[in-house]
Amino acid sequence: MDPQDHIGLLSVMPAALAIVLAFVTRNTVFSLAVACFVGVITLGNGLMGFPTLLKETLGTTSFSWILLLELFIGTVIAFFQRTGAIQNFTAWVERRALSRVRVQLVAWVMGMFVFFSDYFSPLFVGSTMRGLTDRYRVSREKLAYIADSTSAPVSVMVPITGWAVFISGLLIGMGPIENAAQAMGVFLHAIPFNLYAWLSVLVVGLVIVGVIPLFGPMREAERRAQEEGKVLRDGAEPLVGEELTEIPPYEGVRTSLFWNFFAPVLVVIGVAVGTFIVMNSAKTMEAFLAASVFLGIVMRLQGIPFSDIMKTSMAGMKGVMPAIIILALAYSLNQLSKDMGTANYIVEVTAGWLTPALLPAMTFLIAAVIAFSTGTSWGTFAIMMPLAVPLAFNFSDDMITPLVYATVAAVAGGxxxxxxCSPLSDTSVLASTGAASDHIDHIKTQIPFALAVALLSLAMYLLLGLTL
Incomplete structure (x- = not known):
């Protein structure tokens, strides 16, 4: 489809339908499936258009990558539970006599520490801290919020992540940016202007310590957890299989907190960061494959039978299947949105708003709408960077100015x-999976905080645009 092509207002119907149905039915799989089916019918592809869409979307390298990544992460988490590593970590933290607030602060810091992967971060933080936060009566919704809002917002601000490489790669050839070094320089200078990402991470900490009071559905969820002891609402459906939440530690084998928990995490970080430095590409999936093999060898040396190790690995893979199914349908809906020109339509109807003073704010707003509608941040970057950044250069006489930095940051933040906060997003799905929270409950409790931060960011971009 040509960058200017779309099918008009109908192009936003599948994404809008998926979002509305998700909140009404509380069933994300059903909502996504219906949206995809309606979309292919609207495009005139007939009844066979739906299975054809699935085959073409899921038979790709990008989906194969995330499928393998999730399977290996599920294996690592299952190994953590079978060796008692998470229980050992929980006991280790509890010996520090932490308060309820400090336990949440540990999750907040952990989310920022695992900066190299927005996929691993929410799964790791949620699955690692879940037992501890349950004991301190922290709702699963709040744990998912903490894990979610310290994943992508942190990853997009760190220059040694795939996010930085992708965004800087999109900038090459725009204005005076001629090579990767110059593009990365622009990315680095844009970091202070990424208001939404900074505020998102900060607000989580302020909410935890009580400087910002709870409001909306999150307040009710926390009241329920503290007063009734229910970390999940009645009737909630946690987005994780029982195979991954009910794995008991292997009896009769003494495990080590270092070898069964910290060492595998160091393997993941070492491989991911090491490959980024050497190959200029963080091999996240390979990092978790290495950690899975490492943990399997350690478990065998500790006396756990090989058959049990393989059974645990399979249980871990089964446990992440609910998330994988949602991701598969979300990928299909994203492809459908591209075929229908959803983003092209949104950009076209808002293009007339862009003036030099309004450029950062309107860029942030349009990027936010596209990302929420499609559930993809990287797809939004690919669409908005070639549209907004050349405008910034045009307004800046083809020079790299603060207006350019602010525009790049606005695309990233949007x-x-x-x-x-989109129910279609892979990161929000993984946050629900890691925290074993009901996915729609997570979205409903997080949106008020995310929206408040977005409105504040928009106001600040308006002031910034007028100043620049």
Missing amino acids: GVFGDH
Whole structure:
């Protein structure tokens, strides 16, 4: 489809339908499936258009990558539970006599520490801290919020992540940016202007310590957890299989907190960061494959039978299947949105708003709408960077100015907003999976905070645009 092509207002119907149905039915799989089916019928592809869409979307390298990544992460988490590593970590933290607030602050810091992967971060933080936060009566919704809002917002601000490489790669050839070094320089200078990402991470900490009071559905969820002891609402459906939440530690084998928990995490970080430095590409999936093999060898040396190790690995893979199914349908809906020109339509109807003073604010707003509608931040970057950044250069006489930095940051922040509060987003799905929270409950409790941060960011971009 040509960058200017779309099918008009109908192009936003599948994404809008998926979002509305998700909130009404509380069933994300059903909502996504219906949206995809309606979309292919609207495009005139007939009844066979739906299975054809699935085959073409899921038979790709990008989906194969996330499928393998999730399977290996599920294996690592299952190994953590079978060796008692998470229980050992929980006991280790409890010996520090932490308060309820400090336990949440540990999750907040952990989310920022695992900066190299927005996929691993929410799964790791949620699954690692879940037992501890349950004991301190922290709702699963709040744990998912903490894990979600410290994943993508942090990853988009760190220059040694795939996010930085992708965004800087899109900038090459725009204005005076001629090579990767110059593009990365622009990315680095844009970091202070990424208001939404900074505020998202900060607000989580302020909410935890009580400087910002709870409001909306999150307040009710926390009241329920503290007063009734219910970390999940009655009737909630946690987005994780029982195979991954009910794995008991292997009896009769003494495990080590270092070898069964910290060492595998160091393997993941070492491989991911090491490959980024050497190959200029963080091999996240390979990092978790290495950690899975490492943990399997350690478990065998500790006396756990090989058959049990393989059974645990299979249980871990089964446990992440609910998330994988949602991701598969979300990928299909994203492809459908591209075929229908959803983003092209949104950009076209808002293009007339863009003036030099309004450029950062309108760029953030349009990127946020696209990301929320499609559930993809990287797709939003690919669409908005070639549209907004050349405009910034045009207004700046083809020079790299603060207006350019602010525009790049606005695209990044708007993409992150949609990425971590859209029910179609992979990161929000993984946050629900890691925290074993009901997915729609997570979205409903997080949106008020994300929206408040987005509105504040929009106001600040308006002031910034007028100043620049």
